[in-house]
Amino acid sequence: MSSILKLENLRVRFSTHRGQLEAVRGVDLDIQAGTSIGIVGESGSGKTVMSRAAMGLLTGSNVTRDGRISFDGKVLSDMSREEVRNEFGTGMAMIFQDPMTALNPVRRIGSQLQESLRVRLGMSRKESRARSIELLTLVRIPEPKQMLRKFPSQLSGGMRQRIMIAIAISCNPKLLFADEPTTALDVTVQAQILELLTDLRQRLNMTMVLVTHDLGVVAGNTDYVAVMYAGEIVEQAPTTELFANMKMPYTEALFKSIPNIQMKAGSRLPVIEGRLPDPTDRPLGCGFAARCSYAQEKCFAEHPELEEAKDGHLYRCWFPLGDSIPRKVS
Amino acid sequence: MRKLWSEFNLPTKISVTWVSIILFLVITGSFLPLPNPTEYDPNASGVGLFSPGHILGTDINGYDLLSNVVNGARISILIALISVGVGGLIGSAIGIGSAYIRGKLDITVNLLFNILLSIPNLVLGLALVAILATSADPSTPIDPNRRVFIIIFSLTVVIIPILGRIARGATLSWVNREFIVAARSMGMKDRHIIFKHIVPNVLPAIYAVIFLAIGVVIVAEGALSLLGVGIIDGVSWGAMIGRVAGDFTYAPQSMYVPVVVLALTVIAFNQIGDHLRSQLDSREGKI
Amino acid sequence: MTNHAHLRKDSDVLLRVEDLVVEFKVPGNKVVNAVSSVSFDVKEGETLAVVGESGCGKTTLGKALLQIQKPKSGTVRFEGNELTSLSKSDLRSARTSIQMIFQDPISSLDPRMTVRQIVDEPLWIWSKGDENERVEKVKTLLNNVGLDPELVLDRMSYEFSGGQCQRISIARSLALEPKMLICDEPVSALDVSIQAQILNLLNDMKDRYGLTLIFISHDLSVVKAISTRIMVMYLGKVCEIGPTESVYSKPAHHYTAALISSVPIPDPTHRAQRTPIVGEPPSPVDPPSGCRFRTRCPAATELCATEEPMLRLAADGHYVACHHPRA
Numbered sequence: 001m002s003s004i005l006k007l008e009n010l011r012v013r014f015s016t017h018r019g020q021l022e023a024v025r026g027v028d029l030d031i032q033a034g035t036s037i038g039i040v041g042e043s044g045s046g047k048t049v050m051s052r053a054a055m056g057l058l059t060g061s062n063v064t065r066d067g068r069i070s071f072d073g074k075v076l077s078d079m080s081r082e083e084v085r086n087e088f089g090t091g092m093a094m095i096f097q098d099p100m101t102a103l104n105p106v107r108r109i110g111s112q113l114q115e116s117l118r119v120r121l122g123m124s125r126k127e128s129r130a131r132s133i134e135l136l137t138l139v140r141i142p143e144p145k146q147m148l149r150k151f152p153s154q155l156s157g158g159m160r161q162r163i164m165i166a167i168a169i170s171c172n173p174k175l176l177f178a179d180e181p182t183t184a185l186d187v188t189v190q191a192q193i194l195e196l197l198t199d200l201r202q203r204l205n206m207t208m209v210l211v212t213h214d215l216g217v218v219a220g221n222t223d224y225v226a227v228m229y230a231g232e233i234v235e236q237a238p239t240t241e242l243f244a245n246m247k248m249p250y251t252e253a254l255f256k257s258i259p260n261i262q263m264k265a266g267s268r269l270p271v272i273e274g275r276l277p278d279p280t281d282r283p284l285g286c287g288f289a290a291r292c293s294y295a296q297e298k299c300f301a302e303h304p305e306l307e308e309a310k311d312g313h314l315y316r317c318w319f320p321l322g323d324s325i326p327r328k329v330s
Numbered sequence: 331m332r333k334l335w336s337e338f339n340l341p342t343k344i345s346v347t348w349v350s351i352i353l354f355l356v357i358t359g360s361f362l363p364l365p366n367p368t369e370y371d372p373n374a375s376g377v378g379l380f381s382p383g384h385i386l387g388t389d390i391n392g393y394d395l396l397s398n399v400v401n402g403a404r405i406s407i408l409i410a411l412i413s414v415g416v417g418g419l420i421g422s423a424i425g426i427g428s429a430y431i432r433g434k435l436d437i438t439v440n441l442l443f444n445i446l447l448s449i450p451n452l453v454l455g456l457a458l459v460a461i462l463a464t465s466a467d468p469s470t471p472i473d474p475n476r477r478v479f480i481i482i483f484s485l486t487v488v489i490i491p492i493l494g495r496i497a498r499g500a501t502l503s504w505v506n507r508e509f510i511v512a513a514r515s516m517g518m519k520d521r522h523i524i525f526k527h528i529v530p531n532v533l534p535a536i537y538a539v540i541f542l543a544i545g546v547v548i549v550a551e552g553a554l555s556l557l558g559v560g561i562i563d564g565v566s567w568g569a570m571i572g573r574v575a576g577d578f579t580y581a582p583q584s585m586y587v588p589v590v591v592l593a594l595t596v597i598a599f600n601q602i603g604d605h606l607r608s609q610l611d612s613r614e615g616k617i
Numbered sequence: 618m619t620n621h622a623h624l625r626k627d628s629d630v631l632l633r634v635e636d637l638v639v640e641f642k643v644p645g646n647k648v649v650n651a652v653s654s655v656s657f658d659v660k661e662g663e664t665l666a667v668v669g670e671s672g673c674g675k676t677t678l679g680k681a682l683l684q685i686q687k688p689k690s691g692t693v694r695f696e697g698n699e700l701t702s703l704s705k706s707d708l709r710s711a712r713t714s715i716q717m718i719f720q721d722p723i724s725s726l727d728p729r730m731t732v733r734q735i736v737d738e739p740l741w742i743w744s745k746g747d748e749n750e751r752v753e754k755v756k757t758l759l760n761n762v763g764l765d766p767e768l769v770l771d772r773m774s775y776e777f778s779g780g781q782c783q784r785i786s787i788a789r790s791l792a793l794e795p796k797m798l799i800c801d802e803p804v805s806a807l808d809v810s811i812q813a814q815i816l817n818l819l820n821d822m823k824d825r826y827g828l829t830l831i832f833i834s835h836d837l838s839v840v841k842a843i844s845t846r847i848m849v850m851y852l853g854k855v856c857e858i859g860p861t862e863s864v865y866s867k868p869a870h871h872y873t874a875a876l877i878s879s880v881p882i883p884d885p886t887h888r889a890q891r892t893p894i895v896g897e898p899p900s901p902v903d904p905p906s907g908c909r910f911r912t913r914c915p916a917a918t919e920l921c922a923t924e925e926p927m928l929r930l931a932a933d934g935h936y937v938a939c940h941h942p943r944a
Contacts, residue, residue, distance in 0.1 A: 042808045111709060156897050186670035187835065188894055191879035212807050214837075216881030240885045257813040259838040261880045267860040268820065269813035275778065508719040511726045513788075515717050516739040516793065517709040526738075530729045599846050 004033040010067035025231040036208040038218035041228035056084040093168035097180035099160035110148030158189035230287035237313040247315035345598035364397040376581040403459035405566040417489025425497030454468040458484035541603030545596040623936035637691035653853035666844035716790035720802035726774035755914040780811035816924035859935030869937035
């Protein structure tokens with residue numbers, strides 16, 4: 001296996017009226033070609049900012065980005081914006097939470113789909129039409145020819161998300177970023193879209209980064225998981241290993257606090273008290289210490305680094321779960 | 331107060347200063363040591379700016395321009411404040427009420443507003459004054475007070491749909507918020523919902539437009555005078571402009587002094603309105 | 618034909634809804650049957666979850682119970698009062714026993730009011746005590762929902778996070794000590810780790826104030842944590858109603874089964890057990906004849922197109938509207 005996307009010490013800062021806000025604080029991530037990885041976190045964890053930065057989509061005078069991003073052997077962070085755009089156009093693609101805002105409401109589906117084919121791949125009108133129909137069939141849209149004539153507002157959320165996927169895969173990307181692709185959809189449609197994504201990934205040999213807050217979505221659709229908290233990766237492991245063997249108290253607390261359809265009806269949920277630390281004023285020690293039920297003095301004083309347990313299971317905790325180190329429960 | 335001032339940008343600071351000066355003149359104008367605006371100076375007809383005793387010069391007949399501008403401010407600003415105040419109150423009440431009640435009433439009100447707004451302000455004002463302020467018998471002149479009243483009335487009618495529409499739109503955006511539904515389900519009376527929840531949220535949008543509307547009215551009043559249907563007795567800014575239209579070549583200052591003062595005042599009111607508008611937008615963004 | 622097999626005769630039924638119909642006019646002179654002849658009842662102390670996907674009419678149903686959305690026909694009997702035929706002033710006072718919590722915590726609170734004013738509002742409307750008594754009551758309410766009154770009383774609502782706004786909403790809704798609380802997707806706008814806090818709070822408040830809850834949600838995992846009874850809706854109709862444990866373990870309607878198996882399970886060893894249904898819900902403007910789910914149903918036959926299924930017994934207290942229920 002080879003590395004397709006590699007982030008080294010990625011940092012993203014925004015300057016706001018309240019001061020410097022560090023949304024991503026030194027993320028290292030190596031994504032292997034052909035796999036699928038889930039990035040899990042709550043809002044404010046930095047998961048969306050990180051994926052935008054990795055795609056070279058964060059621009060603007062109030063943003064500073066440090067660190068090295070390499071995509072398919074080329075160092076993205078050294079490239080000019082023009083080169084990034086070319087690379088982004090065909091190498092990476094992205095689908096978003098709300099397909100309505102990503103589609104132009106006054107243009108027909110056909111013209112939006114064919115545009116990228118003609119501009120990026122230099123296809124003729126006829127070729128691009130034939131390819132569009134092929135793509136719509138690939139994303140399992142019934143009657144693709146009629147679909148070309150429709151406007152986004154005539155479609156349901158699920159259909160729009162299928163169109164977004166068709167546009168995203170139109171240039172045969174190697175890497176597909178899916179940022180909360182099913183959060184706005186109904187549960188039966190969510191299941192269909194997730195199944196479609198998994199199927200397309202295998203069929204087209206794509207690498208997929210699935211950004212989500214939903215541990216259930218991650219469990220069924222990824223090979224690896226990275227859990228983010230307060231701008232950092234706090235735990236990372238192969239999916240089955242992570243769910244079987246959580247090391248970081250935050251991961252466990254998050255997992256337990258989420259309502260689960262398999263638990264007994266009417267059971268009381270354990271909660272994570274408190275809130276995410278203020279992003280303009282990060283604590284000295286572990287970002288989760290103030291909310292952690294196992295926190296010790298050391299956790300407040302020193303910032304833990306990522307440690308490897310075994311077989312690529314990384315965690316950022318002084319007193320990982322499943323360890324024999326004695327600790328008092330506070 | 332000082333904090334408020336520090337939030338203004340330079341154009342807004344200048345505008346607020348200018349409007350304050352004008353308002354100061356409106357209040358104290360008659361007590362200031364200025365030549366009598368209705369008495370002409372036989373020794374100085376048509377003198378230019380900075381002439382002795384006449385800082386802004388005189389017109390062709392020797393009337394002092396500064397005292398006329400100060401005196402005119404009172405009428406012009408008063409007309410603007412009354413018509414915008416009354417029109418704003420009526421317009422907002424209609425707009426908020428119809429958007430709250432919805433249904434056929436709202437459709438009718440919206441249609442009426444649209445019809446009124448489709449007629450240019452000046453044409454509407456002109457038509458109203460022409461219908462109401464001309465006497466059937468040309469030999470009996472119209473009572474000047476009645477004429478002032480009719481001009482204020484006409485300008486009020488111009489203002490009602492402008493502010494009514496703003497109030498209606500703002501109300502529509504608030505009336506479906508869940509806290510309104512919550513208030514209703516708690517058993518709050520409609521009149522309390524309107525005064526406790528809708529009005530405080532709609533008011534900022536209305537404030538912003540009121541300043542723009544004052545500018546509209548000052549211009550409209552001036553234009554009506556220029557067209558010969560405004561204040562006849564020559565005390566408002568518009569009347570000054572209208573009266574000297576023919577004397578332009580002999581005493582240009584008698585034209586541009588009132589025009590410049592009027593223009594600056596309108597620009598200042600618009601600037602303040604724009605400032606309030608952008609403040610509102612950024613605050614609404616937070617909410 | 619009546620469709621009341623599932624209604625209970627017990628004396629502790631707090632709310633009884635029969636044949637409720639709510640219609641909307643949509644552009645093109647068409648009529649949407651958002652709620653189409655729905656009957657159900659809620660006993661004192663129960664938590665009834667109303668579950669379904671977008672467009673199934675669950676939110677409209679909630680508003681129609683409170684008469685915020687006027688039903689076209691049908692009856693809503695609450696504590697012996699027929700809400701649909703009450704005069705405006707009688708309705709005002711009857712409504713105080715049913716309160717509602719909404720999905721969007723931010724838009725539920727007036728941005729130009731302080732927390733004190735917001736929570737005090739229902740007390741002010743009904744003149745419950747003098748100024749001092751009301752302030753004390755507001756403080757108690759805020760304490761009960763887990764907010765420190767000294768810290769929050771005089772702050773504006775927009776300074777708070779979604780979860781805190783939802784707590785303030787809950788405090789406000791409890792001020793008049795209602796019997797019933799209708800919660801319309803109260804946690805779906807919140808972050809995952811906050812959802813549990815609010816669900817637990819609702820359960821605590823239920824015990825403390827002796828509430829009966831109607832919990833409207835699209836999220837089957839959330840519903841399972843909080844409800845005692847569950848009603849599944851599809852395109853304005855009731856598909857299935859019964860005790861939560863029974864519906865989840867033995868769904869009798871094919872739609873309920875599909876909903877449950879579509880929920881992603883946070884367990885990677887659990888994959889590939891899904892039976893997702895095809896397609897998306899048809900437009901409620903022109904619903905299918907007979908059983909409304911038949912266009913997506915794996916067990917549909919000709920009978921389903923011609924005859925609308927009535928609710929019938931599937932298990933103890935568990936009713937299903939299906940010609941070919943799952944075994």
